[in-house]
Amino acid sequence: MPELPDVENFRQYFDNVALHxxxxxxxxxxxxxxxxxxxxxxxxxxxGKAFDETCRHGKNLFASLDKGGCLRFHFGMTGxxxxxxxxxxxxxxxRVRFNFRDGDHLAYADLRMLGEIELVQGPQDYARKHGLGPxxxxxxxxxxxxxxxxxxxxxxxxxxxxAVIAGIGNVYADEILYQARFHPQQQVxxxxxxxxxxxxxxxxxxxxxxxxxxxxxxxxxxSYLIPRRRKGQSCPRCKSKLGSIKVGGRTTWFxxxxxx
DNA sequence: AGTACCACCTGACGGC
DNA sequence: TGCCGTCAGGTGGTAC
Numbered sequence: 001m002p003e004l005p006d007v008e009n010f011r012q013y014f015d016n017v018a019l020h021x022x023x024x025x026x027x028x029x030x031x032x033x034x035x036x037x038x039x040x041x042x043x044x045x046x047x048g049k050a051f052d053e054t055c056r057h058g059k060n061l062f063a064s065l066d067k068g069g070c071l072r073f074h075f076g077m078t079g080x081x082x083x084x085x086x087x088x089x090x091x092x093x094x095r096v097r098f099n100f101r102d103g104d105h106l107a108y109a110d111l112r113m114l115g116e117i118e119l120v121q122g123p124q125d126y127a128r129k130h131g132l133g134p135x136x137x138x139x140x141x142x143x144x145x146x147x148x149x150x151x152x153x154x155x156x157x158x159x160x161x162x163a164v165i166a167g168i169g170n171v172y173a174d175e176i177l178y179q180a181r182f183h184p185q186q187q188v189x190x191x192x193x194x195x196x197x198x199x200x201x202x203x204x205x206x207x208x209x210x211x212x213x214x215x216x217x218x219x220x221x222x223s224y225l226i227p228r229r230r231k232g233q234s235c236p237r238c239k240s241k242l243g244s245i246k247v248g249g250r251t252t253w254f255x256x257x258x259x260x
Numbered sequence: 261a262g263t264a265c266c267a268c269c270t271g272a273c274g275g276c
Numbered sequence: 277t278g279c280c281g282t283c284a285g286g287t288g289g290t291a292c
Contacts, residue, residue: 001285032269059286076286078270093270112269114286153262162287171285226285249264251283 002059002075002115004136004167005210010073010081011056014063014106017083022050022101030095033079033110035118045069045119046098055123057135058166062123070122076114082107127166136167137207144200148188155191156184157248159203168203170250171226172210176203178225183259184247229253 002010023046028039045065052066061073073081082091083106090097094107096117108117120126134143147164158164159173168176177184180202182195191199213219217227223236233242235255243256 003285006285074286076269077284078286110269111271112284112286114269116287151261157262160286169285229285248262250285 001215002077002079003169003172003215004056004059004207005172005215007056007059007061007075007167008137008211009215010075011054011061013083014051014054014061014081017104018051018063018081018098018100018106019054020050020052020066021104023047024099024101027097027099028095029097030113032113033095033108033115033117035116037117037119041119042096042117046071057123057127058132058162059169060123060126060132060166062120062126064122070120072116072118072120072126073108074116074118076110076112076116078112079108079110079115082109131163133161133163133165136165136203137211139165139200139204141197141200144203145193145196148191148196152187152189154184154247155182155186155188155199156252158188160248160250167207170252171229172206174229174253175210175225176206178254178259179206179223181259184245184252184254225253225255 026042026046028034028042031039049065049067051063053064055062059074062070064070083104084090085104091107091109093109093111095110095113096108098106133147148158151158151164156173156177159168159176160170180199182199210220220226228242234240235242235258238255238257240255240257242253244251244253246252
């Protein structure tokens with residue numbers, strides 16, 4: 001699930017369960033998820049410290065340590081974090097386990113292991129080095145317009161390009177375009193300033209709504225496309241059958257009638 | 261610069 | 277029941 005709204009919820013959850021607790025050790029069940037980082041360095045860097053602050057940029061969660069250092073979490077397609085106390089409650093597909101001195105644990109679980117945990121300098125440094133665009137949840141209209149300047153190609157691809165704006169993935173790109181009534185294959189260089197303004201405001205609204213509803217598809221407004229991205233489902237607005245096409249190699253659901 | 265593929269992984273599902 | 281292809285909310289690399 002991990003797009004911006006999911007990761008923001010992970011961040012808030014992380015704040016509630018993992019902040020200001022002394023770290024005893026870190027167990028790496030599968031080092032495939034470690035990026036530029038070894039199990040040994042992870043332990044050396046974290047032992048005796050505590051996470052003291054988090055921030056999110058796009059789909060990345062950053063947790064800084066009280067005596068220096070910062071850990072980056074990316075959740076790939078199937079990653080999540082889960083706190084628990086009893087070893088028997090450890091979630092399936094736990095790849096890395098943070099053990100706190102009070103006996104609690106935080107699991108980083110990721111079935112497909114496409115996520116990453118990495119020791120980094122800090123959020124700004126990481127964003128700069130990896131060319132991440134501004135975060136989609138907080139971007140202003142002028143910055144949004146600036147980000148789209150000179151861009152070409154299909155609107156969905158641009159929206160999902162983390163170097164343009166960070167945080168939108170396949171599912172929320174579809175939702176935003178549906179709510180704003182743009183066809184996913186609309187060329188961005190043909191959009192007017194008014195179109196961009198509309199896209200920006202709808203994007204902000206969809207993301208904030210999804211964050212508030214804990215990125216739970218079953219709790220999203222009934223006017224949303226997300227719970228209906230399946231064969232045979234209808235548009236909540238006009239009731240015509242939803243269509244699916246490939247855009248940038250990704251399955252795209254939309255309403256052929258509402259999105260021109 | 262934009263697009264189309266491929267790769268990295270595991271599991272669920274539908275068809276035969 | 278079992279096998280097989282396809283697909284799944286991400287990203288990075290390749291070649292055109």
